[in-house]
Amino acid sequence: MSGLAYPLLRLTGLRPFPRFLQAPPRHSSALFSGSDSTHAIPVPPPVDLIRQRNFDLLLESLDKNGNPSRVWANYTNLLTYLGYEQLPIEIHQQVLRKCTPSSRLLRASATRRLFLGNVPRLPHIYEGRLQAVVRNIRATGTQPTLDDYNFVLEQFAAVGHHVGAMQVYGELSSVGVVPRTKTFGLCLQAIAHRLTLPVKRNDKPRLIASTRRMVSDLVNAMKTFNIPFTSVNLDLTMRIMKETTDMQGFESLMKWGYGIDLANPDCPPLEYLASSDGAQTPAPQAFSTAALNTTIDTLGRLGNISKIVQAFEVLTTPLPRASSSRYQEDDDDDDFGFTPDLTARFKPPSASPNTTTYNLLIRHVSRAGNAALARHYLLQAMELDRQTMFRLKHDLGNMPLEEVPAPHFAINRGTLLSVFGESNRDKNLGLMRWLQSKFYRILKKKQNEHQFFKRFRVARQRKRLWPYEEPSTSTAPIPLRSILEARAAPAPTAAPRRRPRFMTVMERWAAPRGVGEVFNVDVDDESLPPPTPLKTFDLDLHIRVLERDIVEIEALRVHVENIFARTTYRLKERLGRRVWQGRDIYLSTDGNRRRRVSMQQWETIANVRPLAGKRSQDVYRFPWSEPPRRQRWNTSATVDGPPSQPEANLPPTATP
Template structure:
């Protein structure tokens, strides 16, 4: 349904019945509160015992007001709102009531993202992207019907809701209504929310045949938004740049991406250890099809964040340029401060080779960012897809070292500093770090790499289990201290203010025990959370860095428990696949030995013929156990070549049995049929 709304007549206002709305699924309440001046600006109908209609309006109004104030469920708020419209009419309600209902008739955007991710995992995708889109349309129509204009923040709330579920079509319809119907000038946040909805939609699953259509559609939407930003002179902030790069990685070529990185972040991917010599403003005409005018804003390069680093690693990995991928990762995560000061030239001073260094770049640290778990997971995944097992093993070892360092620093900080001053860790090895290496070794049947990976998992699990035990004990001790403090305060309620039993001020951070997150059901976190980490609120470049997260003991314990369970399950799967591949290699080489052919001996570094007895000792074949059919007891045969429990030995027995007449009855039929086919 299009968002080009006009002021309708009173009869055309959509008023769903209260019975239908009350039958809808109850949603969790929003955290928004009623406007403070609502009680002053609202003419509350007075109760009258002589007029039942006035009493009904009075009751319905106070039901809605109480639900908005207390934060009732969205379905209950919407039910009270429609009931009040049926008895009172929209023209008698002030603007603040409609705006409060708009924000309370749907769950918060953060909660909506989680519920949408759950539906995707359960393959329960709704027919419409946002289930409460009709409610937004009704409230906006009612506001226009009372000759009022919706504020830009009202549209921003709707855009934020649409961005949470990736409803890019609805977001563009709201944007067109803002610019063409209301005449309101959009701000940086308006464009940021629209681009956020488009970027989030690109991360959601879609049928393969609809992928080109979605790519073309999002391409045109972003072209329209960038063109309007140029015409309205809206500044191109760091958030807009980050979202634009996320969208462009689906359609743009390498050259356009490198130009955007040079202009936006001051990073020349051909020489990432130096500032660009001649940064120019790209027009992105080839990528977006917009007018050849410079992009607004960005007078200085934007700060290079971890989210931008992850996007850069992902794009370079998709392009398949492993050399540039590794170079960008090494330089952008470990910059060399004032590297030009350590360079020297062995040529004469009169010779002029190359371009002189820019003196303005001295003393300035090149753009860089701290890698996190997603960075290493993306890097190892792209290296394994490109077939570089050596680099993948190197960065997995580097990730293990960083995991040990991060865990040691976290333990030291927790033990020596107050909990409110400890930062949350930014890196931890999980199943996603190990899975690409396992997939590469399984595809190429690289048993050596798979065996090496299996040898590293026990140390990872041991460290994580030790960390889980440490933080569990730390939490228990912290709870015991809180209980003893509470008991001492209860025993000395009249203690002096400066005594050790005084009450903690309300402004101080609380360490009271909350319900343990280990007892709750883990909530699947959407894999597109990084799209919502950009700050679309700030319109003044450069945007400030993201806030630092403090350590949450319960959340950290839950993450450790989840990682341990996933890695243990992964270890069992790895053992089964490794045993299967090893057995297949032994059988394949064993058939060569039984046929009198040579095999390569790794300890000797040459190929030579091996006897059956020597091969049995080298590969470690166990003697076959013969089971007595009457006693059901097993007796080990003599360690001879004919007693090997292998596939090729079964074929040999089948061949002899086929020549021995009655002895062939003891040979399984499928072995005999296989022999005949050969």
């Protein structure tokens, strides 16, 4: 080891200490017998041996991908004995990437710590190591590369350290490093991940305000560097905008990312018309159904119902593209500075709605209290469901089953639940009665479809056109009552489980749903998104979905009937008390005016009959409507007050 110390130091770029700091050479005749002692190899001093030993340990820990703490310990030990010598920049870069655990392990441990209430002082517990390595790289006279900064951003994104990510972005911008699409994607990922983590109620407004500023700075920087939005970065930005409810930023993002002006969704944005000839503005991303759902949900969170309706109607049914000859026929007085060819070449973005689109639309419209729009879009959804099923049956009769596209729309429990919620909140008995009348039609249609597809599967089984194990000949409708009873029955007692094996931290704890969704994207992918693959029709899956929808809608129907009966009874009670007290009530059948009615008339109007042996007065006699009784002063001595007063007649209490 001692003889190879100097060659290794030369290969690694390390220089030994000056001669005057080294110990005098020692000669050993036992080790070098038969040779002249004046030509013996000099032995390096102990400090150089320790330094070389630490360097070998560091290289060994880096090559074996060992424990990050071991890599960091060997790195700091080597720097302690290194003195004024400088390590190669490649060694610093390897230590930077291996002195911390992987981003996957950091994400799991940090999220678990936050949900357990253990909030650390620093979001990234190894942030000090990363800062020290970056300082050591600068001490060598060079600057960290963009890949080094991206690695630090990836570590901060794993724990949701959005403040540190923006500080790293500001540092690389100040030293002149040009960011790429991945750099902006990692910053957006850190912000989006932080919004999914728990935060104190008092700190949430400050967090939302800071994230708005950060996203605005990132979007403006992308415009400055003329970096186009990729599908990943656009998806992350839309997620952040949906949580922060920034209307101005969301409108700017829709213009820059999809070429949609929410103020005039049927017209191209002015930025694209003004720069189409110079091709300075990047091409917008393709508008998909997922983007349509995000747009509807974001506008619904902002509470702008007119924007929701406008965006839905225009983006799902775009206007036909106009030809340039049409513009030539128009008057020249209507020229607003746009070239007709540019407007004609611009393809208006659009997307086809699915079940989630209508569920989100009806939910936000119902929460806004607009019963007319909720009823309208539910009728539209029922019509779209009928058209979708008609198209599916037509494809099944004219195409092979392997080539039939899967349907993307069907009415389910979520489509009807929002309308019922609106009627129940406002006690709108008219809307509730109308919704109750639609259940029979929807359930009957679902039952017929279920029978049709079961017969279709049996026919294919008999023709050996589908690889089923056991053909089934039952085509009877689903016994709803038995299914509901089976679901309500208690589950059978399970057998005692075996002792679980040893599990890792990742297996013993799973983050709540929605926490890790921002990491299901690839920020390294800068290519255009591939077209959405065509999903083929799955017969078994479709039958199972129909069975689930029938059971859920039937349960909702029973619940709506109970709520409707209870609300109607309470309304009759309230009006009956007004009639008994001699107060007027509103009658829509009597000229839309309020007037007083007798008990006999009210019994006929409300279809109320007293019980056998009871009078109408006894049926509607309530404690607050009875004549007031005479009250007496308490004759017993009180602890706090004077002796009791003699009896006195109190005035009658007012009837409420």
